[in-house]
Amino acid sequence: MIYKTQGYCVKPRSFNDIEKIIMPFRTFINPDNSDYLPIDYILEDMSGINANYGDRIIRFSIYLRTKSEMPNTYGQTAPCDHNNVVKIFIREDVYEDACEGNLRARFTLAHEIGHALLHNNEQMAFNRTESKFPIYCSSEWQANTAAGILLIPPDKAKKFRDPIICSQKCGVSLTATSITMNNYISNGYITNNDIKGNPIYFPTDY
Template identity: 35%
Template sequence: MIQNYVSTIQINSTKAEPRSKQKIEAEVEKFRKNCKITSLKGKAVDILKVLDLSSEIYGYEYEVVEDLDLPNNVYAETDLIDRKIYIKESVYNRAAEGSTRDRFTIAHEIGHIIMHTDKIIVCRGEEIKKYEYPEWQADHFAAELLVPVSHIGDLSVDEITNKYKVSKKVAQIRKSRANSLKNPA
């Protein structure tokens, strides 16, 4: 899910307001406070509870749809104009059971709703810097929501995976981010 994108992307895509990792982390912190998600340290976020609560607070809707209602390779999608998230039923159910991929998918879609309901531009053949790429931004939002970098400390990748119920890849990326903040180059 979290992807290491090259510094620019040249595809028919969308472009968002530029956001650094620090800015996204600050937005997630504000989101956590608004949703009263306070006692996370060492615990996994109940992403379905966050979905319910944040939809009320931020005024968006979500709908769990039959799997056939979305393309095979799409687990969920966000309609930014109508402020609505569509989630495959299987994804929602697996998230309820603790599936790391599906928990991340829902957190990613929440990131789109929070950051991208205004100021998205369609680009055709234009280079987009990764910090302007909505998918990269939503990935970073999801990662920070599920594993706050400030809570990592000396946890190992396996400890992060187990405590926060994220994939090993997400845990590795978050650990790397935490280390880069401790030891800036």
């Protein structure tokens, strides 16, 4: 899902900073490096791992919520509690849609995984503001960027080249695929020559 909101102001992270966190996780949790990441299984598998963040070891807990429990949001992630547990809440209809391959729902799960990996030590329940802050400090930009990398790692962008084919093979919307490919180009992971076929579409509302 493409979020227009900036969300919370968090520690600044560049695309490269985010890639360095997301890719080792993807390699660990999906050693087969499948083109189509089974994001519903990945989320389930997360609940069994301990993640070492150097100064602390954290665990992830996944909870499904009904529509009436979470009427206004598809997913939500709470930072570490005092037991170093990060809680990910997913609305059950979104989870079911993701299991069936719905692209928006798949991106929502990946987005929440992004929050869990990036923002587990950020107390986001403060400073919700309408005022502008740099995009690199936006919790939502960071989580969307992480979701794109998780679902379409650089080697897949290079392998499929055409955004439409990459979108279909990786199970990601064309918009999110295009944004992710654009990020890889502008950050030097791939070049314009690595992409072919249809021109990349750059939405203006991201």
